[in-house]
Amino acid sequence: MEEIYKIRYMVQEDIDDVLIVENHSFATPWSRTAFVNEIVNNKFAHYLVLEHKEEIIGYCGLWVIVDEAHITNIALHPTYRGLKLGEQLLIHAIEVARTLGAVKMTLEVRVSNHIAQSLYRKLGFEPGGIRKNYYTDNQEDALVMWVGL
Secondary structure: OOOOEEEEEOOHHHHHHHHHHHHHHOOOOOOHHHHHHHHHHOOOEEEEEEEEOOEEEEEEEEEEEOOEEEEEEEEEOHHHOOOOHHHHHHHHHHHHHHHOOOOEEEEEEEOOOHHHHHHHHHOOOEEEEEEOOOOOOOOOOEEEEEEEO
């Protein structure tokens, strides 16, 4: 039987489900308030959710400011990792950014997160620098990556 996956824009009612993915994915997860502020108040923010059988299993946030897009976060529920769904979600986010006029995109990734870095490189992202002590949970550095759109 064919698996059904759907990517759509996040709405405020999705936040409880997004927080489940967030809490399974990050040592220092974003709060409900942070997501509400992104969805309700940030005119630069665009958030996508990935659904499987009407359950939110992943999400991706991006800001588009003039001609530059910034991935704020991307996460998949651990049960669905390794199925190339994160790749599809990021490709969709790149298309959203292009549609909104972005000509380049950036993101930060933990220097130790080689799996994510491999995905980003596959989609054309290249290292552009290091943000020292970027992550507050353990002061790990972030690798800044860029791609032209």
